[in-house]
Amino acid sequence: MxxxxxxxxxxxxxxxxxxxxxxxxxxxxxxxxxxxxxxxxxxxxxxxxxxxxxxxxxxxxxxxxxxxxxxxxxxxxxxxxxxxxxxxxxxxxxxxxxxxxxxxxxxxxxxxxxxxxxxxxxxxxxxxxxxxxxxxxxxxxxxxxKPIGFNLLPDKFPLLALQELYEAIYDVEFDKPNFRRKIMKMNLLIPLNEKQTGVAHRSARLYKFDKKRYDSLTEKGFIFEM
Amino acid sequence: MxxxxxxxxxxxxxxxxxxxxxxxxxxxxxxxxxxxxxxxxxxxxxxxxxxxxxxxxxxxxxxxxxxxxxxxxxxxxxxxxxxxxxxxxxxxxxxxxxxxxxxxxxxxxxxxxxxxxxxxxxxxxxxxxxxxxxxxxxxxxxxxxKPIGFNLLPDKFPLLALQELYEAIYDVEFDKPNFRRKIMKMNLLIPLNEKQTGVAHRSARLYKFDKKRYDSLTEKGFIFEM
DNA sequence: TCAAAAGTGTTTGCAATACACCCATGC
DNA sequence: GCATGGGTGTATTGCAAACACTTTTGA
Incomplete structure (x- = not known):
């Protein structure tokens, strides 16, 4: 070359x-x-x-x-x-x-x-x-x-990590229940049968981003919006 | 040079x-x-x-x-x-x-x-x-x-012209009364004491974009959204 | 048993949508 | 008078925001 x-x-x-x-x-x-x-x-x-x-x-x-x-x-x-x-x-x-x-x-x-x-x-x-x-x-x-924030998170992450990502980048705070519902309603996350380990509180379920689903929804006119 | x-x-x-x-x-x-x-x-x-x-x-x-x-x-x-x-x-x-x-x-x-x-x-x-x-x-x-669409319209324009602009660019149709209210609520247009001339129907009031107001609203955190 | 975060349920109010309707003007 | 767009009023619905509440885990 x-x-x-x-x-x-x-x-x-x-x-x-x-x-x-x-x-x-x-x-x-x-x-x-x-x-x-x-x-x-x-x-x-x-x-x-x-x-x-x-x-x-x-x-x-x-x-x-x-x-x-x-x-x-x-x-x-x-x-x-x-x-x-x-x-x-x-x-x-x-x-x-x-x-x-x-x-x-x-x-x-x-x-x-x-x-x-x-x-x-x-x-x-x-x-x-x-x-x-x-x-x-x-x-x-x-x-x-665009759901590009997932490129800043590990492949498997709890919902709060996603919330903290948006909070840090926009310097705002979100209500946890509402944030949770908003994300889940989009159907872009695949819930895994895994949980956090080694945390000093109730361990959270892990999720991964469903890129295939996002692509197919996008073709149908779906618009991701935060 | x-x-x-x-x-x-x-x-x-x-x-x-x-x-x-x-x-x-x-x-x-x-x-x-x-x-x-x-x-x-x-x-x-x-x-x-x-x-x-x-x-x-x-x-x-x-x-x-x-x-x-x-x-x-x-x-x-x-x-x-x-x-x-x-x-x-x-x-x-x-x-x-x-x-x-x-x-x-x-x-x-x-x-x-x-x-x-x-x-x-x-x-x-x-x-x-x-x-x-x-x-x-x-x-x-x-x-x-961003309200940059005004750069495609004359300085003075009727509301329908703005609606047609968005309709043409996004290839959609809007409900006239609702579009009107949405725009007016933003308070970004200055109504003029002028009307259309030479049209074969009731002549519409003309408006101009209030750039100063947009700038000051933006500073206060206002987000334009269509 | 306490702290901390996970997660659910419910009320409220605003805002987008849909659509019925009257007004003004030129032909 | 009728076609065309100007412009107003209002019922409905969906959804985001606010917040009270229960659950699970580790120390």
């Missing part, structure tokens, strides 16, 4: 995770200039023989070890002076990873990588803060009418 | 208009190779001294004569073989124009330009059909919770 890159074009990734009931984003500590040593979004350049989706998927796999991560394009960012060393336009993707199914790898251009709570971000270089804010608002928007 | 361009990067515009109660898109007839003579989306290259928004705004003004058209970025399209003469990634914007406030100009690379009903499109070159479909679905999505 040729590694010849398209010079004025990069991809950057906003990787979201949900850990300890709060929304987190994966940042890398830059080991290259410019902005050496700063925490920043992971990224890379686009090669001549791959499309932009593939470039983004490659970067995501490099950093998380996961193939086929959920990702979606946010858009292109192209202020004239956004990158100090030259005119580089970047295409941004945001991605969602499930807890415990990845292995963080800083990559060749970074000395470290870790999760940051989206409410406690370090100073970011270039236009990365703007990119992150836009990703977050797109995520919030998408979550309202 | 330097006209030096960034070679592997173009902008394309999906310009929507609302004419005769149906949603239309502006296409140009290509007067350059490749795909000479085909109807296609208008576009151009990005210059070194402008950001991508500016590049898109420039293209939009070239074709419609209107400065400051409503526009929003759809995203970047970058299949390896999308353009036959070389690797060109394009950043797409969709724009909305009000009836009668523009003057169509094919531009230097086209021999003609005209509106096409989105349901009766000619054959399009490259990935332009995919781009158009994605623009349309983004437009439908955005229209649901």
């Amino acid at each position: 040729s590694k010849k890159i398209i010079e004025p074009l990069s991809v950057d990734s906003v990787i979201f995770g949900f850990e300890e009931a709060s929304l987190e984003v994966l940042l890398i500590k830059r080991a290259i200039k410019p902005s050496f040593g700063m925490w920043a979004l992971p990224g890379g350049f686009i090669r001549y023989d791959e499309n932009i989706d593939q470039a983004s998927a490659r970067v995501l796999e490099e950093r998380t070890g996961v193939k086929g991560l959920f990702m979606e394009q946010l858009g292109a960012f192209g202020e004239v002076d956004r990158f100090p060393l030259g005119r580089v336009i970047t295409v941004v993707y945001y991605a969602l990873v499930k807890p415990g199914q990845y292995k963080i790898n800083p990559g060749p251009d970074a000395s470290d990588a870790r999760w940051f709570n989206v409410k406690q971000l370090p100073e970011l270089p270039f236009d990365h803060l703007k990119i992150l804010e836009r990703s977050l608002s797109r995520l919030r928007q998408q979550l309202k009418y | 330097s006209k030096k361009i960034i070679e592997p990067l173009s902008v394309d515009s999906v310009i929507f208009g609302f004419e005769e109660a149906s949603l239309e898109v502006l296409l140009i007839k290509r007067a350059i190779k490749p795909s000479f003579g085909m109807w296609a989306l208008p576009g151009g290259f990005i210059r070194y001294d402008e950001n991508i928004d500016q590049a898109s705004a420039r293209v939009l003004e070239e074709r419609t004569g209107v400065k400051g058209l409503f526009m929003e970025q759809l995203g970047a399209f970058g299949e390896v073989d999308r353009f036959p003469l070389g690797r060109v990634i394009t950043v797409v914007y969709y724009a909305l124009v009000k009836p009668g406030q523009y003057k169509i100009n094919p531009g230097p690379d086209a021999s003609d330009a005209r509106w096409f009903n989105v349901k009766q499109l000619p054959e399009l070159p490259f990935d332009h059909l995919k781009i158009l479909e994605r623009s349309l679905s983004r437009l439908r999505q955005q229209l649901k919770y």
